[in-house]
Amino acid sequence: MIEKLKNKYVFFDVDGTLSEYRYKDILYGGKCSELGCQSLEDLLFGNLFYTARPLKTMQNIIKNLDSDKVFILGTVTTNNEIEQKYKWLQENYPNIKKENIFFICSTMLKPEVIIEYSKHFNIPLSKMAFVDDRLDVLRKAEESGITAYHPSSFTE
Numbered sequence: 001m002i003e004k005l006k007n008k009y010v011f012f013d014v015d016g017t018l019s020e021y022r023y024k025d026i027l028y029g030g031k032c033s034e035l036g037c038q039s040l041e042d043l044l045f046g047n048l049f050y051t052a053r054p055l056k057t058m059q060n061i062i063k064n065l066d067s068d069k070v071f072i073l074g075t076v077t078t079n080n081e082i083e084q085k086y087k088w089l090q091e092n093y094p095n096i097k098k099e100n101i102f103f104i105c106s107t108m109l110k111p112e113v114i115i116e117y118s119k120h121f122n123i124p125l126s127k128m129a130f131v132d133d134r135l136d137v138l139r140k141a142e143e144s145g146i147t148a149y150h151p152s153s154f155t156e
Contacts, residue, residue, distance in 0.1 A: 016133035019052035049084035
């Protein structure tokens with residue numbers, strides 16, 4: 001898989017893609033609220049994002065890619081989350097450049113962000129790749145001409 005990504009600009013999601021998607025040993029979503037299993041207090045004041053477990057497979061993949069072509073495209077809901085994710089990324093994925101980290105408010109806008117990046121820097125969409133754990137977003141990306149991968153593509 002690393003060979004497939006070597007010459008592409010690769011945008012990675014964070015939660016569930018670069019980190020485990022659990023909180024207090026409960027899978028996010030499901031019977032939890034729209035915020036996930038975390039409380040609003042945790043989102044605003046806790047350190048739940050900083051304590052997420054990084055996925056070693058993804059760390060290895062990113063370490064073997066050109067750091068100029070590796071991007072983070074994550075969604076956030078609070079300033080606290082932004083600060084923690086920057087710190088977490090710096091610690092767990094140190095070769096990702098801060099200027100290549102984008103946080104937006106809606107997961108469904110991710111393909112549009114990649115398209116705008118492509119247009120702005122005059123890079124063909126065929127040179128773009130996107131790694132996310134949400135199938136609906138991956139389908140939207142592929143329909144737009146972006147090569148899309150689920151994290152399961154990287155496991156053996």
